[in-house]
């Protein structure tokens with residue numbers, strides 16, 4: 001079951017009232033999990049709101065948290081702290097931390113409840129919503145994992161003005177994606193904010209986040225376990241984007257940057273296939289660009305290698321590559337019948353080298 005909207009709250013400054021937003025009386029213990037950077041900034045303020053015997057466990061920041069070794073280290077610390085089955089784990093951090101914490105909570109004593117408090121834009125609108133969690137293995141992203149809904153998601157947009165600008169930009173790609181997939185009003189709102197999120201004042205930022213979450217929850221509600229072909233629509237731009245991320249070397253480019261280029265590729269493909277009017281394709285590219293996101297493939301990347309990487313995409317049902325195409329802002333669909341030669345010409349025209 002998708003998290004009920006009653007279990008999700010979006011509130012400016014919510015982190016100062018966490019204890020009021022979570023029913024702690026249902027649990028024997030709680031544990032706070034964060035990363036070393038985020039906990040330096042906010043850890044004590046959160047701990048002060050929780051029972052005295054609440055341990056704080058810290059993980060390395062970013063992707064380094066998403067390993068089986070870190071999960072094991074966390075399980076050992078939880079066991080040493082004698083945390084029982086009736087424990088609520090509160091995860092306070094970005095998408096990587098939320099992914100690891102929800103996964104670790106799902107396995108500890110066959111599963112303890114988790115409340116997610118996402119602290120980056122990307123984790124607010126994407127990673128903390130929908131229940132997917134896990135760790136990386138063998139060069140693959142989130143190879144080992146679960147779909148497991150948190151008991152509570154608390155979104156506090158007031159964390160964002162402090163976020164490094166590059167992290168904010170990366171999250172904006174997923175916000176733009178949400179608009180293209182299912183919310184034309186969100187897309188227009190972004191266009192009219194003239195590309196500067198720093199100019200967004202609290203009500204606008206909160207509305208942008210809330211609308212993005214609605215798009216994702218609506219799709220996950222219909223197809224939580226990806227059995228109906230609806231949830232893959234959330235991967236707009238990701239077929240191209242993951243290949244670009246992987247070919248660049250994981251970590252060389254931020255996820256949202258690769259997704260921005262991937263969305264421009266998807267828009268170009270949709271336009272060349274006759275589905276998307278070229279002026280809408282231009283609006284998509286212009287919006288990404290206006291938020292400081294890249295829209296061209298780095299020339300060092302080879303088009304043939306990108307196609308090989310796209311063939312390994314988890315969405316593919318067989319050897320055909322599944323693309324998410326755009327019909328109009330707010331309407332997308334899947335297509336797995338595009339010949340590689342057409343894709344190669346798009347990749348080259350958008351910057352990849354023809355080898």
Ligand SMILES: NC(=O)c1ccc[n+]([C@@H]2O[C@H](COP(=O)([O-])OP(=O)(O)OC[C@H]3O[C@@H](n4cnc5c(N)ncnc54)[C@H](O)[C@@H]3O)[C@@H](O)[C@H]2O)c1
Nearest residue numbers: 037061062063094095096097119120122123126127132163
């Ligand atoms: N589960 C899902 O459905 C899903 C969806 C999308 C992405 N993801 C995952 O999310 C991860 C990316 O998440 P992300 O973009 O949040 O990056 P991140 O979790 O890697 O965090 C990026 C950096 O921002 C720092 N940070 C976090 N919050 C901060 C704050 N409020 N102030 C200052 N610094 C802060 C972190 O310490 C870290 O160094 C990837 O692992 C990706 O696979 C999961």
